Amino acid sequence: MRIDQQPAYVLHARPYRETSLLLECLTRDHGRVGLVARGVRGERARLARAELEPFLPLALSWRMRGELGTLAGAEAAGAPQRLAGDALLAGLYLNELVVRLVARQDSHPELFGAYALALGRLAAGESLAWTLRRFERDLLDALGYGLLLDRQAEDETPLQPQADYVYLPEQGPQPWRGQPGPRVRGADLLALAADRMPDPEGLAALRRMMRAVIAAHLGGGELRAWRVLGEALRHR
Amino acid sequence: MSTASKVLAELIDALRCLPGVGAKSAQRMAFHLLERDRDGGRRLAAALTAAMERIGHCRQCRTFSEEPVCALCAGAARDRHVLCVVESPSDLAAIEQATGYRGLYFVLLGRLSPLDGLGPDELGMDLLRRRLAEGEVQELIVATNPTVEGEATAHYLAQLARDAGVRATRLAHGVPLGGELEFIDRSTLAHAFGGRQALD
Numbered sequence: 001m002r003i004d005q006q007p008a009y010v011l012h013a014r015p016y017r018e019t020s021l022l023l024e025c026l027t028r029d030h031g032r033v034g035l036v037a038r039g040v041r042g043e044r045a046r047l048a049r050a051e052l053e054p055f056l057p058l059a060l061s062w063r064m065r066g067e068l069g070t071l072a073g074a075e076a077a078g079a080p081q082r083l084a085g086d087a088l089l090a091g092l093y094l095n096e097l098v099v100r101l102v103a104r105q106d107s108h109p110e111l112f113g114a115y116a117l118a119l120g121r122l123a124a125g126e127s128l129a130w131t132l133r134r135f136e137r138d139l140l141d142a143l144g145y146g147l148l149l150d151r152q153a154e155d156e157t158p159l160q161p162q163a164d165y166v167y168l169p170e171q172g173p174q175p176w177r178g179q180p181g182p183r184v185r186g187a188d189l190l191a192l193a194a195d196r197m198p199d200p201e202g203l204a205a206l207r208r209m210m211r212a213v214i215a216a217h218l219g220g221g222e223l224r225a226w227r228v229l230g231e232a233l234r235h236r
Numbered sequence: 237m238s239t240a241s242k243v244l245a246e247l248i249d250a251l252r253c254l255p256g257v258g259a260k261s262a263q264r265m266a267f268h269l270l271e272r273d274r275d276g277g278r279r280l281a282a283a284l285t286a287a288m289e290r291i292g293h294c295r296q297c298r299t300f301s302e303e304p305v306c307a308l309c310a311g312a313a314r315d316r317h318v319l320c321v322v323e324s325p326s327d328l329a330a331i332e333q334a335t336g337y338r339g340l341y342f343v344l345l346g347r348l349s350p351l352d353g354l355g356p357d358e359l360g361m362d363l364l365r366r367r368l369a370e371g372e373v374q375e376l377i378v379a380t381n382p383t384v385e386g387e388a389t390a391h392y393l394a395q396l397a398r399d400a401g402v403r404a405t406r407l408a409h410g411v412p413l414g415g416e417l418e419f420i421d422r423s424t425l426a427h428a429f430g431g432r433q434a435l436d
Contacts, residue, residue: 011351018256088387089391092348092388095351096350225350228356229350
């Protein structure tokens with residue numbers, strides 16, 4: 001199967017054989033795909049290695065065979081978003097999130113837009129934490145694991161802004177009665193649902209909640225970026 | 237692979253651990269050594285054994301070394317106030333060959349890359365932090381690759397240097413010498429354009 005000029009981003013590239021790269025890409029219509037880019041690491045590379053870096057909007061063409069495709073062409077599709085500093089680390093986090101949570105060749109059309117939007121926000125210098133929380137919410141929605149953010153899990157009672165809840169990853173918010181689990185204010189859950197940025201305390205609570213939810217979807221594992229970037233951002 | 241000799245089969249299988257060597261090349265190498273160059277084969281075996289047993293990492297810069305401290309770090313001729321951070325020993329070799337750099341190195345053996353499981357611990361950042369805290373280093377030259385992950389690593393290194401009150405510098409990115417603007421990829425060109433310098 002041949003796919004032409006598909007909007008895409010490279011999420012990760014690793015060396016493959018002598019002069020090739022194995023690319024993990026997020027594409028608009030074909031979800032996450034693994035592509036082999038042949039001969040791009042040599043001196044006389046047909047495609048510039050720099051064009052296959054993460055965070056650049058690309059139009060990719062490839063031929064699919066089994067699990068992996070073979071890259072046939074890559075073109076620029078729009079101006080590059082330049083991520084620098086902490087925004088760059090946050091971008092690496094987005095990429096790990098997508099690679100770890102999204103299965104290959106499952107199409108999620110909304111996901112591509114949400115990813116591009118998040119990159120744009122990172123490049124524009126918007127709040128890192130809030131950008132990441134919004135993307136996590138949209139990613140879970142696109143994968144069909146949407147969060148329950150406006151009512152209680154058990155009895156559908158609407159959330160009270162001033163009440164405290166515990167978010168159970170597989171179910172949703174439960175009134176907090178001292179039980180373990182990520183504790184979060186009703187107001188912060190409602191703010192996330194309404195796309196309104198909460199205060200720093202609320203953002204921190206939402207971060208802990210998202211970690212628990214994502215860990216549950218990873219089957220109890222954790223994202224390496226939590227350790228890597230947590231430490232990188234701590235030294236400031 | 238079915239061969240008459242079990243030892244030969246093992247040799248062929250072992251040779252396949254080399255990058256770019258498949259079953260066919262491994263067989264060709266094994267036959268060549270057995271038929272034509274047994275001395276070469278013995279030398280290779282001895283060199284491999286010696287290297288695998290004795291080469292470790294320099295305690296100061298993490299590059300490959302059979303001594304606890306490598307010859308570069310132990311040498312008296314180098315400027316100990318400048319430290320150049322590179323991703324790999326091959327980057328170190330490239331800088332040694334191409335530039336007249338007289339300072340010391342620090343080899344990360346990788347770059348910050350969550351998806352490859354490489355974080356500050358794997359890259360020896362603690363060792364580097366202690367080195368900077370000693371106060372001898374006055375300039376940290378960040379020579380990680382100009383890739384997304386190399387840039388993320390550079391950002392991290394710049395923070396380390398700032399915390400330790402050490403000046404950090406980064407290799408310039410730009411148009412390769414002898415290159416033509418028309419054929420340069422847009423990221424490099426954009427970078428070179430943004431980093432233009434005054435003509436004196």
